[in-house]
């Protein structure tokens with residue numbers, strides 16, 4: 001049984017004020033229900049007005065998703081009776097959405113975009129003393145009520161939970177490039193996921209935050225719906241809630257049908273005409289999007305497609321970091337490979353984002369310069385990256401303060417002699433023809449000098465030392481001259 005999935009993605013747009021009133025959208029530090037006015041509280045007689053910036057964001061998002069933007073925008077009232085909507089209706093778009101009929105290329109295929117429309121965010125509910133189905137009571141905060149949302153609805157083209165996550169990763173990257181949302185704000189993208197098995201009823205899992213959560217919830221639903229089908233129970237059309245702690249979904253309510261919402265045109269808002277010239281102007285000011293950026297990096301910096309993809313997909317911050325580092329260092333190939341391997345791995349290990357770390361292009365390229373100048377070995381650089389990422393301290397200063405520069409040849413020879421003296425057995429093995437003993441000795445020396453030598457050079461020096469000691473051992477008349 002094939003699973004069929006589609007997503008409804010709600011994105012809080014990055015605007016100064018709410019969709020229909022002048023209240024701000026920055027809710028940090030505001031007490032409950034402080035950030036409200038008669039319009040976003042839905043008082044009778046209050047007159048909403050459309051936020052131009054929100055429409056601009058929505059148009060850009062629609063065009064980035066290859067949708068047709070319709071020349072007229074109308075709003076509708078979607079009636080439902082739930083405490084998060086003080087008016088008992090939500091102002092949204094229904095029969096004529098802002099844009100329709102687009103797609104997002106994904107991994108060689110494409111996911112169809114049914115529609116993109118604007119609507120207002122409802123209030124936030126706080127369930128006290130339990131979860132959504134078990135709370136003792138529920139508090140309502142209308143601060144969020146009226147924050148502009150764009151809803152992006154996909155076609156049921158998604159064939160696996162993993163693909164759903166990849167779609168969301170790519171979509172959010174595009175939104176980040178457009179400056180349309182704030183990736184740092186919690187809950188700024190919320191997803192309703194629709195899923196059915198071929199021939200079965202569709203189930204909607206509501207209000208998922210976090211793309212991993214979407215993947216987990218869909219995986220659970222596939223198992224649940226398949227098990228039901230296997231024992232001959234029909235899946236019902238309904239809305240379900242996902243509990244991340246138990247990794248299960250539970251029934252919230254029977255799925256509403258469109259006629260349940262009693263849509264009517266919003267009489268308090270006039271229709272907005274989207275002049276095609278204006279849409280064209282907005283399109284012209286759209287920034288470079290991720291797919292185009294991946295191609296440009298390959299062409300402009302001559303780096304492999306894989307590395308370009310990893311850098312761009314890591315977010316806007318990482319792309320900018322890479323370009324600035326290239327400008328400062330001048331060897332994009334080296335910058336790319338150190339970024340993709342050592343830097344990103346260390347950030348990951350420390351659980352840091354690039355923006356949340358002290359890593360800067362100016363200090364990052366110091367590390368590469370230290371290798372170029374022959375001050376440190378690549379191996380030591382890989383060790384240094386860890387300390388650098390953790391502290392942001394200049395690699396040059398780290399090397400100086402710890403005396404970590406490459407050893408002089410004489411110093412190296414002394415270290416090698418000491419290791420050979422301690423490992424007579426390996427020396428004898430090597431001299432009797434077991435080449436692999438050399439690798440063992442190399443490892444011992446590198447450990448002793450703490451990677452303060454280039455492995456190839458050190459290896460040659462060890463060989464030299466061994467070969468000359470071999471000559472000495474081989475001489476029959478005691479110590480040969482020079483031994």
Ligand SMILES: [Zn+2]
Nearest residue numbers: 021023037040
């Ligand atoms: Zn307001």
